[in-house]
Each structure stands twice: as C-alpha cells, then as structure tokens.
Amino acid sequence: MAIQFSVLASGSTGNAIYVETDKHSFLVDAGLSGKQMEGLFSKIGRNIRDLTGILVTHEHSDHIKGLGVLARKYQLPIYANEKTWRAMEGLVGEIPTDQKFVFEMESVQTFGDCDIESFGVSHDAAEPMFYIFHHEGKKLALITDTGYVSDRMKGTIRNADVFVFESNHDVEMLRMGKYPWNIKRRILSDVGHVSNEDAALAMSEVIGDRTKQIYLAHLSQDNNMKELARMSVSQTLEQRGIVVGEQVRLMDTDPKIPTTLTAV
Structure with missing residues (x-):
C-alpha cells in the first residue's frame, strides 16, 4: 500500500498532519488541544492510540499545543531534536523519559517499512525542521514555517x-x-x-x-x-x-x- 495522509489542520491557529503506511502511523505536530485532536482523528476514521509516534517540527504553540496531553493520555513516543526538546521544556508539561526520543536534523530514521528524513528550515525557533516520508518508492514532503x-x-x-x-x-x-x-x-x-x-x-x-x-x-x-x-x-x-x-x-x-x- 502507498503512504496515506491527511492534513488534519493547517493555519496560524494550529497544525497537524497524519501519515500512515501499512505498518506504521505518525502524527506530525499536535498544534490543537487534545480534545480537538481527538475530534480530527475521528473525522478521518483513525485512533490516536494506534500511532507509532508524534514527530515535532518546532516548539511554537500552533504546533505543540496538544502534544503533552496526547503524549500522557496515550503513552505515545515523541520525536524531536535536542534543541527543540530544550525549547519545549515548560511548554508541554512533564513527558516521561521513556517516551522522549531524539530525531536529529538532517538525518533519516527507519520505522519498519518507512524511512523518515528530517531537514532544516529557516524559522524563528530553536532548531526548526520538517520531514519527508519515503515508502516503496513514494515520497511525501512536508515544508511549512x-x-x-x-x-x-x-x-x-x-x-x-x-x-x-x-x-x-x-x-x-x-x-x-x-x-x-x-x-x-x-x-x-x-x-x-x-x-x-x-x-x-x-x-x-x-x-x-x-x-x-x-x-x-x-x-x-x-x-x-x-x-x-x-x-x-x-x-x-x-x-x-x-x-x-x-x-x-x-x-x-x-x-x-x-x-x-x-x-x-
């Protein structure tokens, strides 16, 4: 199966993108409240608890507003680079250490059938980066901010x-x-x-x-x-x-x- 995706929400009030392959599913950013995020997932017929993890692009509130709530409620792995993790301290509440993972800029991480590539962008955040999803010869590139x-x-x-x-x-x-x-x-x-x-x-x-x-x-x-x-x-x-x-x-x-x- 190809990559499937939905831009759940996009704009200055909140941003979130859902991406799935046969075996894995990801949320890129959680920029709306936990309740709003749950509503968006129900609209596309998916469940947050099934996520492989949440990938963070940067620490601005329109990208991380619901992150802490979702991480704690659903015990989800969260991926961000080290500078973004530091910048998010105090903004997302306590996230258990075993749910915090580092995804460095300009690197590739493989999750089963999916390679995810990160790259830097030019934005007034600690170390903002976006993601490209590679799966079975298909390429989905996300670039905003x-x-x-x-x-x-x-x-x-x-x-x-x-x-x-x-x-x-x-x-x-x-x-x-x-x-x-x-x-x-x-x-x-x-x-x-x-x-x-x-x-x-x-x-x-x-x-x-x-x-x-x-x-x-x-x-x-x-x-x-x-x-x-x-x-x-x-x-x-x-x-x-x-x-x-x-x-x-x-x-x-x-x-x-x-x-x-x-x-x-």
Whole structure:
C-alpha cells in the first residue's frame, strides 16, 4: 500500500498532519488541544492510540499545543531534536523519559517499512525542521514555517509525489493589514513565513516528473484566502511553464477540517 495522509489542520491557529503506511502511523505536530485532536482523528476514521509516534517540527504553540496531553493520555513516543526538546521544556508539561526520543536534523530514521528524513528550515525557533516520508518508492514532503526555501531545502524535497507546502500570505494583504509593523517585519523576514508568490517560485524548482499534488498549507487567516493563494500560485507556476490542473493539482487545506485521507 502507498503512504496515506491527511492534513488534519493547517493555519496560524494550529497544525497537524497524519501519515500512515501499512505498518506504521505518525502524527506530525499536535498544534490543537487534545480534545480537538481527538475530534480530527475521528473525522478521518483513525485512533490516536494506534500511532507509532508524534514527530515535532518546532516548539511554537500552533504546533505543540496538544502534544503533552496526547503524549500522557496515550503513552505515545515523541520525536524531536535536542534543541527543540530544550525549547519545549515548560511548554508541554512533564513527558516521561521513556517516551522522549531524539530525531536529529538532517538525518533519516527507519520505522519498519518507512524511512523518515528530517531537514532544516529557516524559522524563528530553536532548531526548526520538517520531514519527508519515503515508502516503496513514494515520497511525501512536508515544508511549512520557513522564511525562504534555500537551495539545500529544494534539493532535499525535489520531485516528491506530493508536497504539503507553505503558502502563508499575500504580501499586499499583509502590508495593508492590521498587524503591528514588528509582526509584519517578522513574517516577511528570512525566519518568518513564505508568501504565495515566493512559495510558487520555489515550487517551480522542485516539481518533478512524478509530482502530482501540492497542498497549500499554513495560510494566514488575516493575510490570505484559499482562492487568492490558489490563483497566485497558479499564475506564477504557469508563467514558469507548469500547467496547473494537468501537470500538477493544487489542493486546499483548512484550519479546522481535515483533508480526505489520500494515498500518495
């Protein structure tokens, strides 16, 4: 069986992605309350207690809000790099030592039929990193929460079958919006979030022969809209010779509604 996945929730209010193979299942981030996370799992017909583990990308609350609760309630293994573990102290409550595992940046860990690769991103956290799932020749790449997409990141994620890719904001909406200038500056910086246009430019360099779908993720509720993100990304990709709808499909994600469980 191929990898199956669902973007359970994506946006500034909370992030979580579910990924499974025949033998293992993982949650990447638990950025909503324990109760909300349980509700999202029931919507895709899966049970949290069956998880192999939870992989953490970084310590911001929209990625770890429910982590401690789920870890304790379901006795789940939690994976994060050492700097992220240190940064999470005091944010997730007590997690038993035998449930804490280190997953270093730029490394690969094998779980039976699945290889999971970690890679660094550029974000204002201790040591933020995202993950690529490899299973039976299929590749699912997750990349959000980065201020820009470096050549190194592009090389790592290139030619995935499916991407979950940040398309955080429309630059004009952000500039004209209500946020104080220091927050705008942070979002626009190299350790903030990528805009629709910058995301699309990066996508145009990593889409390969086998790429089928790109899920536009981590949209700002104040500075973006699904239709705008899709239109902006489509326009930029088409300008660079990539036919949206034929070569690759753009898919929405939502802060509260999980995407359909889909095979890669």
